[in-house]
Amino acid sequence: MSKETILEVRNLSKNFGGVKAVSEVSFQLKRGEALGVMGPNGCGKSTLINLITGFIKPSSGQVFYQGKDITGIAPHKAVNLGIARSFQMAKPFYNIPVYKNLIIPLFSPRVRKLVGGKFGDRDEAAIHLLEDVGFERDSSIPYKAAGSLPHGYVKRLELARCLSLEPDLIILDELFSGMSMSEVASILPFLERLRDEGKTLIMVEHRLKELFRVVDKVVVLNFGKKIAEGLPEEVVQNEEVRKSYLGSEVDSSA
Amino acid sequence: MSAKVGYRKERLDRGIKARTDDIFAISTYREILYLILPRVFVIAGLLIFPLLGDFTGVYWQNVIVITCTIALLALSWDLLHSVGLVSLGQAVFFGVGAYITGFLAQQFGLPPLVTIPLATVFGALVCTMLLYPVLRLRGVYFGLITFALPLLFMRIIETTKVLGGTEGMSGLPALPSIAISLYIIITITLVCVFGFQRLFETDYGLVLKAIKDNDRSVIAAGFNISWFKAQAVFIAALPATFAGAFLTHHYQFVGIPAFATDYSILPLASAIVGGPGSFFGAMLGAFLLVPLSELLRDLGTLRIVIYSVILLIFVVGLPEGLYPYLRRKYFQFERVVSMELEEGGK
Ligand SMILES: Nc1ncnc2c1ncn2[C@@H]1O[C@H](COP(=O)(O)OP(=O)(O)OP(=O)(O)O)[C@@H](O)[C@H]1O
Numbered sequence: 001m002s003k004e005t006i007l008e009v010r011n012l013s014k015n016f017g018g019v020k021a022v023s024e025v026s027f028q029l030k031r032g033e034a035l036g037v038m039g040p041n042g043c044g045k046s047t048l049i050n051l052i053t054g055f056i057k058p059s060s061g062q063v064f065y066q067g068k069d070i071t072g073i074a075p076h077k078a079v080n081l082g083i084a085r086s087f088q089m090a091k092p093f094y095n096i097p098v099y100k101n102l103i104i105p106l107f108s109p110r111v112r113k114l115v116g117g118k119f120g121d122r123d124e125a126a127i128h129l130l131e132d133v134g135f136e137r138d139s140s141i142p143y144k145a146a147g148s149l150p151h152g153y154v155k156r157l158e159l160a161r162c163l164s165l166e167p168d169l170i171i172l173d174e175l176f177s178g179m180s181m182s183e184v185a186s187i188l189p190f191l192e193r194l195r196d197e198g199k200t201l202i203m204v205e206h207r208l209k210e211l212f213r214v215v216d217k218v219v220v221l222n223f224g225k226k227i228a229e230g231l232p233e234e235v236v237q238n239e240e241v242r243k244s245y246l247g248s249e250v251d252s253s254a
Numbered sequence: 255m256s257a258k259v260g261y262r263k264e265r266l267d268r269g270i271k272a273r274t275d276d277i278f279a280i281s282t283y284r285e286i287l288y289l290i291l292p293r294v295f296v297i298a299g300l301l302i303f304p305l306l307g308d309f310t311g312v313y314w315q316n317v318i319v320i321t322c323t324i325a326l327l328a329l330s331w332d333l334l335h336s337v338g339l340v341s342l343g344q345a346v347f348f349g350v351g352a353y354i355t356g357f358l359a360q361q362f363g364l365p366p367l368v369t370i371p372l373a374t375v376f377g378a379l380v381c382t383m384l385l386y387p388v389l390r391l392r393g394v395y396f397g398l399i400t401f402a403l404p405l406l407f408m409r410i411i412e413t414t415k416v417l418g419g420t421e422g423m424s425g426l427p428a429l430p431s432i433a434i435s436l437y438i439i440i441t442i443t444l445v446c447v448f449g450f451q452r453l454f455e456t457d458y459g460l461v462l463k464a465i466k467d468n469d470r471s472v473i474a475a476g477f478n479i480s481w482f483k484a485q486a487v488f489i490a491a492l493p494a495t496f497a498g499a500f501l502t503h504h505y506q507f508v509g510i511p512a513f514a515t516d517y518s519i520l521p522l523a524s525a526i527v528g529g530p531g532s533f534f535g536a537m538l539g540a541f542l543l544v545p546l547s548e549l550l551r552d553l554g555t556l557r558i559v560i561y562s563v564i565l566l567i568f569v570v571g572l573p574e575g576l577y578p579y580l581r582r583k584y585f586q587f588e589r590v591v592s593m594e595l596e597e598g599g600k
């Protein structure tokens with residue numbers, strides 16, 4: 001039951017001046033897999049995501065997506081190939097009503113092509129997506145300007161924006177950061193469902209306990225280098241991983 | 255221990271806003287009337303104005319031509335602003351439109367009916383290509399480039415003596431009559447105001463607006479924002495290059511003043527005073543500031559002082575802009591109602 005490789009990262013590196021933010025990172029991801037990326041603050045997780053999605057050009061190394069070399073691709077082209085990503089510092093379109101925030105991705109070249117040029121009702125599709133990620137349909141929140149959204153909802157909106165693109169690969173950069181315990185608890189089943197439906201996921205996360213409920217395997221970075229890769233329960237036993245995290249976090253979640 | 259009676263203002267909102275900001279649930283024809291009346295009033299007023307030539311005099315007819323010119327430049331500014339580009343050099347669009355018209359008219363003897371549309375479209379293309387390399391610059395940096403461009407054009411024409419040099423090109427074909435001129439420019443102005451307004455209600459317009467809010471997320475939604483910004487610049491350039499082309503035939507002359515700073519500052523001031531982002535505001539601002547500056551013309555040097563003070567009052571006193579303020583007030587009623595005050599309360 002060998003599935004095709006959807007993403008392959010080969011010796012990917014990025015230097016910011018003297019800082020090696022990402023250094024010789026390689027890994028593969030098969031279609032339908034859920035990968036966690038973890039590591040201490042500043043270890044290069046977000047940079048890695050930016051390199052894959054084209055928001056930053058790599059210093060060296062390659063990225064293959066569905067067998068195609070997409071190294072240094074223009075970020076909007078990566079999206080139209082089916083790679084959707086969320087931002088760690090999620091910002092909505094402040095002056096636009098919440099549900100209209102989703103009209104923008106629903107109007108994107110990718111979605112328009114997928115639905116064959118004609119689109120029934122973008123508004124309705126947007127409201128559906130919002131419901132999926134936990135907005136109440138009958139509240140007035142979806143109709144207010146997104147600038148007034150509480151932080152937890154901004155993150156949900158960010159997730160909805162990714163999903164609206166009907167992506168083949170979803171990359172979530174610290175979706176849980178800034179969310180309360182209960183908010184994370186309410187969004188977790190949704191992510192698990194995405195995984196069970198066979199969506200390919202990459203999740204960058206500090207909250208390991210929750211991360212491990214969703215992902216099949218993890219890659220651990222430290223100082224830009226990949227120091228471990230494997231099943232979550234294996235990786236947390238790894239001596240180097242424990243050292244990089246100074247113990248505490250890994251112990252509590254193992 | 256009897257409660258005191260005090261008074262407070264109560265606010266009522268007209269036009270029942272249901273669910274969203276842009277869907278109005280309208281109950282009666284009176285409500286509808288209330289909504290469209292200001293538009294009807296403005297459109298009718300502008301369309302009747304040219305007929306009143308005997309009454310208003312040529313001077314004020316010319317003032318309205320200039321007013322519409324500035325209004326068009328202000329609309330152009332407002333559209334650029336709506337995608338996050340702050341232009342400090344609207345004169346560049348105006349001047350390019352004006353010079354292309356002058357060139358076509360003088361070199362090939364083409365009539366205004368041909369030169370104006372050609373210069374409008376071709377000028378907008380030229381301006382878009384000029385600005386394309388700097389579209390990724392934001393805020394003040396983009397502003398500085400646009401500020402420098404008209405000055406650059408002035409110097410080039412001055413030193414190379416091309417396109418008539420400092421003399422300019424005169425004796426260009428005139429438009430048939432002032433009434434026709436007025437009708438043309440008033441119609442174009444109205445079409446632009448309502449057209450831009452509608453454009454920003456479409457999904458396409460939503461993408462443009464989103465670029466200003468957060469360009470990164472627009473990219474992450476799969477849009478090539480350089481390309482979208484270029485389109486926005488092209489659309490925004492159209493009314494401005496038209497204004498330049500039109501005024502060239504109106505004056506039967508084009509020269510270095512086509513790149514004058516007035517054509518950059520007045521539209522900017524109009525859009526700011528009127529309230530950016532609504533297009534109606536930009537037009538309203540122009541119709542306030544341009545005639546005002548004409549009225550103050552007799553005062554000589556004092557004019558600039560008074561003008562600046564009035565500008566200051568507007569910008570400080572009404573930071574949201576005149577149009578959004580009037581609109582809000584139009585849809586709100588305030589009435590005084592009595593209320594009971596608790597003992598010791600205020
Ligand atoms: N644009 C940039 N210019 C210079 N240095 C950068 C830039 N972006 C990131 N860095 C540096 O690269 C390193 C990795 O940063 P990155 O944001 O990828 O870390 P991270 O793992 O996502 O951290 P966090 O958990 O805090 O989000 C850090 O040392 C950071 O200071």
Ligand SMILES: [Mg+2]
Nearest residue numbers: 045046047088
């Ligand atoms: Mg990060």
